Amino acid sequence: MYKYDRQEKQGKLKVTINSKDWEAALEKAYEKNKGKYKVQGFRQGKVPRRVIEQNYGDTVFFDDAFNDVISQEFAKFLRENKDVHPASMPDVNMDSFTADKGIEATLTFDLMPEVTLGSLSALKAKKTKAKVDDKAVEVEIERMRSAHARFVEADREAKNGDIVCIDFSGSVNGKKFEGGTAENYRLELGSHTFIEGFEEQLVGMKKGESKDVNVTFPKEYHEASLKGKPAVFAVTVKKVEEKQVPDVDDKFVSDCTEFETLDEYKKSIKEKLLQDAERKADFDFENALIEEVVAGATVDIPHSMIHDEAHHMIHNFEHRLSHQNMTLETYLQYTGSTFDAFHEKMEKDAEKTVKTRLVLQKLISENKIEVSDADLEEKYKVYASQYGMSEEELKKNVSQDDVAYFENEILMEKVIAFLKSKQSK
Numbered sequence: 001m002y003k004y005d006r007q008e009k010q011g012k013l014k015v016t017i018n019s020k021d022w023e024a025a026l027e028k029a030y031e032k033n034k035g036k037y038k039v040q041g042f043r044q045g046k047v048p049r050r051v052i053e054q055n056y057g058d059t060v061f062f063d064d065a066f067n068d069v070i071s072q073e074f075a076k077f078l079r080e081n082k083d084v085h086p087a088s089m090p091d092v093n094m095d096s097f098t099a100d101k102g103i104e105a106t107l108t109f110d111l112m113p114e115v116t117l118g119s120l121s122a123l124k125a126k127k128t129k130a131k132v133d134d135k136a137v138e139v140e141i142e143r144m145r146s147a148h149a150r151f152v153e154a155d156r157e158a159k160n161g162d163i164v165c166i167d168f169s170g171s172v173n174g175k176k177f178e179g180g181t182a183e184n185y186r187l188e189l190g191s192h193t194f195i196e197g198f199e200e201q202l203v204g205m206k207k208g209e210s211k212d213v214n215v216t217f218p219k220e221y222h223e224a225s226l227k228g229k230p231a232v233f234a235v236t237v238k239k240v241e242e243k244q245v246p247d248v249d250d251k252f253v254s255d256c257t258e259f260e261t262l263d264e265y266k267k268s269i270k271e272k273l274l275q276d277a278e279r280k281a282d283f284d285f286e287n288a289l290i291e292e293v294v295a296g297a298t299v300d301i302p303h304s305m306i307h308d309e310a311h312h313m314i315h316n317f318e319h320r321l322s323h324q325n326m327t328l329e330t331y332l333q334y335t336g337s338t339f340d341a342f343h344e345k346m347e348k349d350a351e352k353t354v355k356t357r358l359v360l361q362k363l364i365s366e367n368k369i370e371v372s373d374a375d376l377e378e379k380y381k382v383y384a385s386q387y388g389m390s391e392e393e394l395k396k397n398v399s400q401d402d403v404a405y406f407e408n409e410i411l412m413e414k415v416i417a418f419l420k421s422k423q424s425k
Helices: 019-036 049-056 062-080 134-147 250-256 262-296 303-322 328-335 339-366 373-387 391-397 400-420
Strands: 002-007 010-017 091-098 102-110 150-153 163-172 175-188 210-216 230-244
Touching: 002 062, 010 019, 010 062, 019 049, 019 062, 019 102, 062 102, 134 262, 175 230, 250 262, 262 339, 262 400, 303 328, 303 339, 328 339, 339 400, 373 391, 373 400
Parallel strands: none
Antiparallel strands: 002 010, 010 102, 091 102, 150 230, 163 175, 163 230, 210 230
């Protein structure tokens, strides 16, 4: 049994669980968890409930039973009151409990906020013209030259752009530190791979020469014991190699690409860069349209929604870090940040994400933007063509998640088309 009361931006649900239903919830919790408990003289999983309660306490199944029965009541309430839209999981407070009368509890939860869209009659965002100049083409050609470069030993002093093969041993206050020693390490001078000032002091050295390189670790260095500390590296140059890049001419192009002449190659680069620039211009324009609509909308977002989204974002970030064998704590040390500062940034990002989602949902609902079966069929054709299979083969292999992805993609395409139609001329 329940009683609902709406209080502005929150809902309060008073739930009453009678003694019969409470006993059934306890029995269900016992059946679910009885295999976890061991009592001498009984086979595990066969211990009677009263024996487990005598050995582990009367409330051993209380939390599981309470959480389960409250969840069921809340789900039942939402099924019967489809006009109530929670924005958060409820905070649950147990008001009273007796074995013979059952439980009374109050569930308090934020409600989905009202969204008021701004005027869509004359959106001002404009698409920038995609441009590619000759300099950008030359940068791509230089990148290709570097990819085909070779390094040849040079009997001279090292200069920026050279590779030096070195042995080094670092120390702080006369004591070597972990990770500060290496042999035959190849370092490109001018690459800024090492601590500031290290590479500059190797310029002018020759094969066989040794020197002490004095540097200071940055204050934001990832290893706490070295932050801001002066260090000395004993360095020996084993070899100096100069970078030799090939001349780019018709022969080079013919040998290394699918084209026969340098002019053909330059033309293809420019075409590709222009395509990339066009895609970026489209992407930036579409984002600008959405940002304009979001900025013009009014919505008072409950902090619980922002908190939940930030928590989700942090969890995903930690998951990505784990693939790099890094923890969040290590990342924060490396970047010189704190958890409070990181969390504050995540909450700001989360607020923007939540507002964008709410505004788009309102836009879609208010303007009756929908995905039809015909829309989905067209999307199947596109993806089938991309993957080189028939539509029937694609449909056999798509999951419900894939279908949801396709539908969301179609929705966003329709949203963008709708917003473009509202642009000021």
